[in-house]
Amino acid sequence: MEQIRILIVEDEEPIRKLIYKILSTQDMLVYQAQNGSQGLEMINKYSFDLVLLDILMDDISGYDVAREIRKHNLQLPIIFLSGKKDDEDIVKGLDIGADSYITKPFSPSVLSAQVKSKIKRRKEILHENTDSNIIVHFPFKYDLNTYKFYKNDIELKLSSKETKLMKFFMEHPNQVFSKEQLYQSVWQDNNSDDNSIMVYIKYLRNKIEDIPSKPKHIKTVWGIGYEFYI
Structure with a gap:
């Protein structure tokens, strides 16, 4: 079975490493991008099953990265992972096209459950798309x-x-x-x-x-x- 491929786009190295540790122990292949530009470059080059996306980054905001992803891919699951906790920030992220929004600090078990849930749903959609009915x-x-x-x-x-x-x-x-x-x-x-x-x-x-x-x-x-x- 092909490994699940996850991309983390996060400018804080300790958080990237923590997420990597959480997901890689569950037999997921985890890639890391340290800013929005690098994240978009990797998305254009490789195929991923899900993207974990910070919002406040030095070069390109996570919102803009998500917008760019949605121009070309409507089905790739996006989970925002951010310290921005106001309702308007969460609503904005979901309106842009994110599938979920997790606030920092986060629970490793909740993060893991969200990732698994979104990937399962993506597989179901891809399977349904092969059904001509x-x-x-x-x-x-x-x-x-x-x-x-x-x-x-x-x-x-x-x-x-x-x-x-x-x-x-x-x-x-x-x-x-x-x-x-x-x-x-x-x-x-x-x-x-x-x-x-x-x-x-x-x-x-x-x-x-x-x-x-x-x-x-x-x-x-x-x-x-x-x-x-x-």
């Missing part, structure tokens, strides 16, 4: 066999029309469609009804968005229509 765009998943839709592995109950519209979005992520195109594709009717589309978009936002009034996934593209953004 399951569409995965994290945190969403649509099962073509059962017509069930999930967010963070929790099933969301959708009506028949909501299911058809969500299936279409999952099959066409990051593409902009007019209301007419959506109506014809989902309702299969050339007589477009803008009001029906707007109503069902509202229903879906209420079910899948964290803040329906500020949608991050089903976005309005003014003057054109809608985009399912991942």
